[in-house]
Amino acid sequence: MPDDLNPTEWITTAEAADLAGYTPSYIRKAISRGVLQAKKRGRDWFLKKADVLAYARKMEQLGLQKHSPWRTGARKPNSREG
Numbered sequence: 001m002p003d004d005l006n007p008t009e010w011i012t013t014a015e016a017a018d019l020a021g022y023t024p025s026y027i028r029k030a031i032s033r034g035v036l037q038a039k040k041r042g043r044d045w046f047l048k049k050a051d052v053l054a055y056a057r058k059m060e061q062l063g064l065q066k067h068s069p070w071r072t073g074a075r076k077p078n079s080r081e082g
Helices: 013-020 024-033 049-067
Strands: 010-012 038-041 044-048
Touching: 010 013, 010 049, 013 024, 013 044, 013 049, 024 044, 044 049
Parallel strands: none
Antiparallel strands: 010 044, 038 044
16 A cells, blocks of 8 residues: 555445445446545545445435435426326
């Protein structure tokens, strides 16, 4: 691990997946979507452990609501007035 990444603060995608209960692939997709911030060193991505824990807590609090397309306001439900 590079010197500027403190091993107590930064973790790999595999460690993040184990910690948050997701797969490494899901963590990499979250990085590419900008949901999680990470630094790439060589072939490996490193994430702040606190950020991963915060994301996991947020998803747990949202429960099934995390799957709702209307949660972010990007989509508006149809308001059919009759």
